[in-house]
Amino acid sequence: MNDQRDTSPGQPLAKTIVLVGLMGAGKSCIGRRLAARLDVPFVDADAEIEKAAGLTVAEIFEKYGEGYFRDGERRVMSRLLQGAPCILAAGGGAFMDAETRKLIKEQAVSLWLRAELDTLISRTKGRSHRPLLNTGDPRETLQQLMQTRYPVYAEADVAVDTGADNPNVTAARALEALEQHLGQPLATTP
Numbered sequence: 092m093n094d095q096r097d098t099s100p101g102q103p104l105a106k107t108i109v110l111v112g113l114m115g116a117g118k119s120c121i122g123r124r125l126a127a128r129l130d131v132p133f134v135d136a137d138a139e140i141e142k143a144a145g146l147t148v149a150e151i152f153e154k155y156g157e158g159y160f161r162d163g164e165r166r167v168m169s170r171l172l173q174g175a176p177c178i179l180a181a182g183g184g185a186f187m188d189a190e191t192r193k194l195i196k197e198q199a200v201s202l203w204l205r206a207e208l209d210t211l212i213s214r215t216k217g218r219s220h221r222p223l224l225n226t227g228d229p230r231e232t233l234q235q236l237m238q239t240r241y242p243v244y245a246e247a248d249v250a251v252d253t254g255a256d257n258p259n260v261t262a263a264r265a266l267e268a269l270e271q272h273l274g275q276p277l278a279t280t281p
Contacts (some may be wrong), residue, residue: 098159104176108269109195111186113236113246115203115214117253117261118180121204122263127180129280130186135180140167140257148182157184165191172198180276187243196248202265203247208234232239248272 108125110118119135125135137148140163144151164182168191171179179199185191186201195201206214210231238261244250249264249272270276 101270101278103278104131105177105197107172107174107184108177108200109172109179109181109201111181111195111201111247112183112206112253113211114238114267115182115211115233115257116183116204116206117214118204120258121253122172122180123179124249124258124268125265128262129178129277131174132177133180134171134177136164136168136185137180137182139171140164143167149229161191164188165194169194181242185275186247187240191242192246200249200269201247202269203244203250204253204261204265205241205244205250206239206253208237211237233239237248 106163110122112118119133121135122135138159140151141147144156144163148160151163161184165188168179168181169187171177172194181191181195186195208230210232215229215233249265249268251261251268253261254263266277266279
């Protein structure tokens with residue numbers, strides 16, 4: 092059988108890939124797998140914000156409020172986008188900020204990890220480090236977040252559904268979607 096696939100080596104990652112989506116969509120899990128396959132660093136924006144602030148995200152929300160957090164998030168995202176290409180997991184609300192979204196559109200490729208409500212519920216259940224889910228009914232909160240955020244997340248360059256599939260399968264689909272969007276294969280490690 093004659094295989095007609097292009098076997099030439101792919102291109103190294105030229106721009107940062109920013110993963111967007113709700114909490115529980117798999118940004119960290121899928122992001123780490125993509126970073127390993129593309130041989131680039133994985134960076135979690137929330138962890139970088141915590142490092143810069145010396146506080147957890149929950150503590151920043153509690154002490155200073157969401158507006159203060161979003162300002163710091165925008166500054167950290169701007170700094171990270173100016174660095175070497177990486178896989179960057181953005182916080183769930185980062186892409187909702189018009190200025191941050193503009194920075195991402197100008198300097199990176201955005202990849203929305205889209206998940207159904209039941210998937211998000213099962214993945215976030217019992218996690219206390221998510222400030223927006225610590226009050227009220229988490230299912231109702233996530234449903235409201237989906238209604239307000241999904242139309243904005245739809246502005247991402249690429250969208251991939253994430254659900255019950257093995258994370259490696261989802262990462263492979265994400266890589267394929269990115270290559271299709273970029274119009275070229277990316278250099279990957281086995």
